[in-house]
Amino acid sequence: MIELHVILVLMIAASIVAMEIEDLLSSVIALGAVGFGLTLEFLLLKAPDLAITQLVVEILSVIILIRATVGVKLPAERIKARIGYFAFAVVFAGVFLFFAHKAVVQLPPFGEPIMKIGREYIASAMERTGAVNIVSAIILDFRGYDTLGEASILFTSVIGVLAVLRAAGKKKGKAQ
Amino acid sequence: MKETSGMSLIVKRVTRISVSLIFLYGVYILLHGHITPGGGFAGGVIIALSFIHLVLAFGREAAFKRLSHEFISLAESAGGLMFLIIAVLGFSGGFFFLNFLRHGTPFELFSSGTIILCNIAIFIKVGAGLFAIFIALAMLRIPIEQEKG
Numbered sequence: 001m002i003e004l005h006v007i008l009v010l011m012i013a014a015s016i017v018a019m020e021i022e023d024l025l026s027s028v029i030a031l032g033a034v035g036f037g038l039t040l041e042f043l044l045l046k047a048p049d050l051a052i053t054q055l056v057v058e059i060l061s062v063i064i065l066i067r068a069t070v071g072v073k074l075p076a077e078r079i080k081a082r083i084g085y086f087a088f089a090v091v092f093a094g095v096f097l098f099f100a101h102k103a104v105v106q107l108p109p110f111g112e113p114i115m116k117i118g119r120e121y122i123a124s125a126m127e128r129t130g131a132v133n134i135v136s137a138i139i140l141d142f143r144g145y146d147t148l149g150e151a152s153i154l155f156t157s158v159i160g161v162l163a164v165l166r167a168a169g170k171k172k173g174k175a176q
Numbered sequence: 177m178k179e180t181s182g183m184s185l186i187v188k189r190v191t192r193i194s195v196s197l198i199f200l201y202g203v204y205i206l207l208h209g210h211i212t213p214g215g216g217f218a219g220g221v222i223i224a225l226s227f228i229h230l231v232l233a234f235g236r237e238a239a240f241k242r243l244s245h246e247f248i249s250l251a252e253s254a255g256g257l258m259f260l261i262i263a264v265l266g267f268s269g270g271f272f273f274l275n276f277l278r279h280g281t282p283f284e285l286f287s288s289g290t291i292i293l294c295n296i297a298i299f300i301k302v303g304a305g306l307f308a309i310f311i312a313l314a315m316l317r318i319p320i321e322q323e324k325g
Binding site: 126128151152 | 205209210211212213214215216217218221222224225228232252256259260263272273275279280281282283287288289290291294295298301302305306308309310312313
């Protein structure tokens with residue numbers, strides 16, 4: 001699984017670039033690199049459904065971000081690097097990595113014990129739903145309730161975006 | 177960056193060909209969601225992307241000619257409602273989200289009962305919703321930009 005780690009290192013590098021670079025457009029492109037790296041990770045871990053969804057959502061979000069940031073000059077504020085803050089960040093990261101390592105080594109290997117409910121789904125999905133793609137069978141039949149929740153989340157977010165960015169309120173606030 | 181004119185001639189010519197292909201691919205991903213990877217969500221995002229492609233190349237009016245604002249809000253609500261109605265119809269056979277249609281033979285296009293209908297409902301909802309978000313986020317702020325410049 002060496003390629004998995006190579007892509008992971010590239011993603012970490014791209015996210016550091018996205019945070020540190022001053023130009024907004026370059027930052028958005030670096031963010032897109034993180035997303036496409038995640039797509040490749042999903043493909044390598046044999047999850048094509050997730051990979052397709054991640055890919056198209058990444059394209060959409062990069063388009064929206066580029067469209068929203070192109071031609072915008074934000075005042076660049078450099079936070080002065082202080083040695084105290086830096087030391088605190090390093091210590092915190094070290095503590096976090098220490099405990100994360102302690103937790104991660106106790107995890108079972110990847111996909112090793114298939115859970116009872118997962119075994120039931122894998123064994124009976126095709127005859128009980130008629131769908132060959134087991135992911136579709138789970139998200140739209142066995143776990144349809146969760147998908148309903150996700151759909152209502154999307155609905156609420158669309159309403160929220162349209163309410164915040166509606167044209168009627170904007171014209172009033174401009175004050176000619 | 178004028179709102180109505182869109183991009184250059186080359187972009188417009190290529191867009192005229194590629195938009196229909198992207199649209200077709202979205203429908204393919206949708207209809208084969210229960211056989212191959214993909215499904216309603218991915219198909220819906222691809223459809224939204226095809227309309228976004230149109231908006232970016234031709235400007236906002238060209239896309240609104242094909243897809244009016246009222247139609248987007250209607251489709252968004254209708255998709256969510258259709259999904260809920262499919263779920264409630266499951267009560268006819270016993271419980272919420274029951275797959276009450278005939279399952280058909282696996283590996284065929286029209287199999288898997290309600291799953292394909294749910295996919296279509298989510299497809300309509302996601303496509304309309306994300307296109308509306310794009311219009312709101314990326315298009316409504318252009319007048320402000322022009323005032324500044």
